[in-house]
Amino acid sequence: MKWRRALFTASPWITTIGFFLLWEIGCRAFNVATFVLPTPSDAFKALVDNWSGIWPNARHTMFTTLIGFGIAVVFGVVLGVAVGASALLYRSLNPLLVGFNSIPKVAVVPILVLWFGIGTAPAIITAFLVAFFPISVNVAAGIATTEPELEDVLRSLGASKLDILYRVGLPRSLPYFFASLKVAITLAFVGSVISETVAANEGIGYLMLTASSTFRVPLVFASLFVIAAMGILMYAVAAAFERRHTKWATRGLDQYGTG
Amino acid sequence: MKDGSTDFIRVECASLYYGGGDDGVLALKDTNLTIARGEFAAVVGPSGCGKSTLLKLVSGLNRASTGKVVVDEADVRKPLKIVGMAFQNPALLPWRTTLENLLLPLQVAEPHRQQFRRERGRYVEQARALLAKVGLAGAEDRFPWQLSGGMLQRASLCRALIHDPQILLLDEPFGALDAFTREELWDILQQLWQDQHFTVLLVTHDLAEAVYLADTVHVFSNRPGRVVHRRAIDLPRPRNSDMRFSTVFVDHVHELRAQIRREREVI
Ligand SMILES: Nc1ncnc2c1ncn2[C@@H]1O[C@H](COP(=O)(O)OP(=O)(O)OP(=O)(O)O)[C@@H](O)[C@H]1O
Ligand SMILES: [Mg+2]
Numbered sequence: 001m002k003w004r005r006a007l008f009t010a011s012p013w014i015t016t017i018g019f020f021l022l023w024e025i026g027c028r029a030f031n032v033a034t035f036v037l038p039t040p041s042d043a044f045k046a047l048v049d050n051w052s053g054i055w056p057n058a059r060h061t062m063f064t065t066l067i068g069f070g071i072a073v074v075f076g077v078v079l080g081v082a083v084g085a086s087a088l089l090y091r092s093l094n095p096l097l098v099g100f101n102s103i104p105k106v107a108v109v110p111i112l113v114l115w116f117g118i119g120t121a122p123a124i125i126t127a128f129l130v131a132f133f134p135i136s137v138n139v140a141a142g143i144a145t146t147e148p149e150l151e152d153v154l155r156s157l158g159a160s161k162l163d164i165l166y167r168v169g170l171p172r173s174l175p176y177f178f179a180s181l182k183v184a185i186t187l188a189f190v191g192s193v194i195s196e197t198v199a200a201n202e203g204i205g206y207l208m209l210t211a212s213s214t215f216r217v218p219l220v221f222a223s224l225f226v227i228a229a230m231g232i233l234m235y236a237v238a239a240a241f242e243r244r245h246t247k248w249a250t251r252g253l254d255q256y257g258t259g
Numbered sequence: 260m261k262d263g264s265t266d267f268i269r270v271e272c273a274s275l276y277y278g279g280g281d282d283g284v285l286a287l288k289d290t291n292l293t294i295a296r297g298e299f300a301a302v303v304g305p306s307g308c309g310k311s312t313l314l315k316l317v318s319g320l321n322r323a324s325t326g327k328v329v330v331d332e333a334d335v336r337k338p339l340k341i342v343g344m345a346f347q348n349p350a351l352l353p354w355r356t357t358l359e360n361l362l363l364p365l366q367v368a369e370p371h372r373q374q375f376r377r378e379r380g381r382y383v384e385q386a387r388a389l390l391a392k393v394g395l396a397g398a399e400d401r402f403p404w405q406l407s408g409g410m411l412q413r414a415s416l417c418r419a420l421i422h423d424p425q426i427l428l429l430d431e432p433f434g435a436l437d438a439f440t441r442e443e444l445w446d447i448l449q450q451l452w453q454d455q456h457f458t459v460l461l462v463t464h465d466l467a468e469a470v471y472l473a474d475t476v477h478v479f480s481n482r483p484g485r486v487v488h489r490r491a492i493d494l495p496r497p498r499n500s501d502m503r504f505s506t507v508f509v510d511h512v513h514e515l516r517a518q519i520r521r522e523r524e525v526i
Contacts, residue, residue, distance in 0.1 A: 147350045149344075153345075154363075156319070156320060156343075157368040157422070159368075167367065168352065172352075
């Protein structure tokens, strides 16, 4: 039993390290050219060597992501509350929202560039555009699924719609909200990196693009590592945040927590 | 108590039609029903005949399509604020402890909401006393998901009564409980009713439950529902579990069962 627990704890590390080992061994065994697929050690070396160039770009991407994400949270919550609380709004906005969400956001970036020029603004807006939707959907779902019995109990006490929203709908949607943050922050990050690879002169996406256009493939992979690490970091922060704020929704169970 | 001179609740020729057009449902048709102040009334009838709908009419959550509901000599046009409700689904707020769940009606209902902050201490005492009465002392600070089904239903009953309503509306509140717990809760409900003198309208599928608790049992017809039979239960109070096996009790249950069977065969 002790063994199994230790294995359980160590399993994410084992698989990750195992993945890099396989990659390293595979590359060496089959003599894969560096400009096709560098070994992870090449990539890490590039990471260390180019750190002074990578770091400001990574910081910039983090910054655009967080701003876009922040706007998405505010807008997403407002929209979610409105749509969740009003069946009329839900019905009238639903086709627009679904339609909008099915547009690949890469396709929007050129338009943003047209309006705002190349640079930080398109990245922030792309991050916002991809991130607000899951937040809205989740918040709306949390509010709209309020038990009808509970609504009856409260209405029979003379509660207004606003009372019910405040006492039941909003607290009820909190776990949905926090769960959506994990998804939204990752999407925001993807959004800003995509936008940077299309139209930017700064950021980790931009760095990756320039590195690949000059065939510095290890640097491309080093950038990918940084992107992955940042994604994991942001996800972990959002997940920790979620765990702290929604104990009641997980019934005090911890073992399914992620991150 | 049952002088009937002035009826507290009167449902007069009320019909309710859900939805509109061709796919609407006529849930109640020309229902008549009266309940005296302080009376314990029960409603039984086939599934889907409109019993829950009746409760919505009496509480004012829905308005009758035709006919009317009169409570305390006033037409019911909007949700009454003198009712407490409990359902089969206890529907407690999972992020609130039992005690905090009990305080919810006081935070919402007039006139308590204005004085809630000022009088919180008094309200908490009141809630604790009520919880103790139904055997939930010690569970005040536990969350709903830490309670058993019977405990949840007790708490739900307390939430329905904390603001001292004049009418208690119960929609199959014990339907999901095991037999022992259910009988325990019958006695608790009877005790609360005898202490606090509210008027009860209980919807149930359990005929023994209706006979055990009610002064009057109303039998509903198939949908569209209306009262087709009214039976006074003149067993002495307080009723106890021994009475359940007396011939009078068993006869009441049998008669009601026969009535309902007749109703179902009408289709
Ligand atoms: N909100 C609603 N909209 C449309 N139809 C409804 C609605 N609520 C109930 N009905 C219909 O009205 C009829 C009566 O429903 P009601 O819930 O009052 O029955 P009930 O006697 O409580 O049934 P049960 O014993 O199964 O709880 C049913 O046919 C039901 O489908
Ligand atoms: Mg019902």
